[in-house]
Amino acid sequence: MYKFFITLRYLRSRKISFFAVAGVAVGVMTLIVVLSVMNGFDQELRSRIRGTLTHIIITKGGMYGLENYTQVMEKVKATEHVSSCAPFVEGPALIKIRGRKEFVYFKGINPVEEATVGDFKAFLSPFRKEPEDLQKTHGENQTASAFCGIELLRVSPGDPETDPISFVQEGEQIVLVTLKNWDKISVKAFVIEGTFKSGMYDYDKNYVYIPLAAAQELTGIKERDAVSGISVKLHDYRYANEVRDKLQSSLGFEYYVQTWEDARRTFLTAVMLERRVMAFILFFIIVVAGFNILAILTMIVLEKSKDIGILKALGATTQGIMSIFLLNGLFIGSIGSCVGAAIGFSVVLRINWLESILYNMTGWRPFPPEVYYFDQIPTVIKPASIMITIFIAILSSVIFSIYPAIRAARLDPVETLRYE
Incomplete structure (x- = not known):
């Protein structure tokens, strides 16, 4: 003691x-x-990364190589633990917006299906927009709509609520320029229908959402009805690795099946x-x-x-x-x-x-x-x-x-x- x-x-x-x-x-x-x-x-x-991607991503060789995607989607939906899936077309492009030109990525989606696999609807909610608004067309030429990232539309410092003049406004036209069939230049105009904010600066600065059909037309794959890949959402992400391996085995080696963590493993x-x-x-x-x-x-x-x-x-x-x-x-x-x-x-x-x-x-x-x-x-x-x-x-x-x-x-x- x-x-x-x-x-x-x-x-x-x-x-x-x-x-x-x-x-x-x-x-x-x-x-x-x-x-x-x-x-x-x-x-x-x-x-936030998980919101910009999805639980599992399925792609095939080549940027737009998934031609039989409807059959693949049916097979995926029948897999245990799968909640929903949605096709997408993604690729690089040059954008012309208010006279300035920048390199961006466009993502062609079915907005209703995309809202079921990720946080797409949540990205639009601060701006009082719905996923279905992406399907609107404008004018006599039936120009397709586009949703642009908040940072891509920024003109000067400011907040979109209190200082809207600091951003490119809805209704203005943008032009996307990309390769068509790998040997031609494709140019297509879109009208800004709304803005999205994911919370990831790089994503909000470099991405544009456009309708799936317009993206297929822009890239020249509309006749083949091909897409870049399929986004898959699970009931429970704990089964992601199990479902990934099961899908990889059933689809074959020519397909690439990876979780969002696999896709962003380096980061x-x-x-x-x-x-x-x-x-x-x-x-x-x-x-x-x-x-x-x-x-x-x-x-x-x-x-x-x-x-x-x-x-x-x-x-x-x-x-x-x-x-x-x-x-x-x-x-x-x-x-x-x-x-x-x-x-x-x-x-x-x-x-x-x-x-x-x-x-x-x-x-x-x-x-x-x-x-x-x-x-x-x-x-x-x-x-x-x-x-x-x-x-x-x-x-x-x-x-x-x-x-x-x-x-x-x-x-x-x-x-x-x-x-x-």
Whole structure:
């Protein structure tokens, strides 16, 4: 029992111990905040990428090589766990919009079917549009409609609700230029029927939705009634790999069947690697706090050598002296971890409020929406990673207290008391 009381006395009497606790607290707090924000970014990015694609994508050799797509769709719909599917024609094009020319991707879709496999309807809802509006035609020439990404229509900085003049307006004409049958130039005009916003800057800047029939006519595959691929939605994404393998086996090797994660594997791997590297780098804050503990406890051993000699003379064992300083490290790590976790949770829960205060005071935003394309900083608290962080902090505190504990235990009481 004496070990516990002596440990508490050393912690209370030495104000410098509070700096050791603060070091651990700062390390734990930083790890919790950064990991929560990184997990939030990862989850939000996955959600938005998943919305722009679909659960499973089926393509065939060549950009417009899927000719028997109606038969393939029937086979896909009969597969277990499949909810719906929709054909699409996708390809690169040069767009002329208000005199400026840019490279974009067009996506020809059946809007009703497309709304059942992804978030297409949700992309249109902020602008009070419905998927069926894409099927409208305009004027005597029956010009087809188009939905353009919000960033593609941007003319100057501004918000579409409060500053509509900063965007190309509905009813204006655009022209798409692409290859037809790989050896001719195809040019077709469209009328902007509406705007969409997916939440992914690259997608909103570089994509145009047009009707499926118009896309087939633009690319010269209308006679063959071919498409680029088929989007598939499942009842439950947990079965994605199972359904992918089953479809690949039933359709044959000439078809390419992949999940949205397969299609964006490089990007998702880069995000995951960045999160792990960030956690590894920030872990060294806890290591620095550990060296701080080692230095402080070593200094306490030197200052309290007389006390240690008296304890040994009174019958304290070597293990008992070691336990005092190991308990010091344990208490410093435990208190610092609890304080750091409490502050970290508070920061994570109020991080958007803190950012707004910082922005109002300084005009600077750590996470500007125009760069990261998030209205708020996304955060996700994972209990498992928090527990691991706290455990590592406490364990490292104990490990760094081993050296001063051994040094204290090896003190000779006779020599110590003689020279003191």
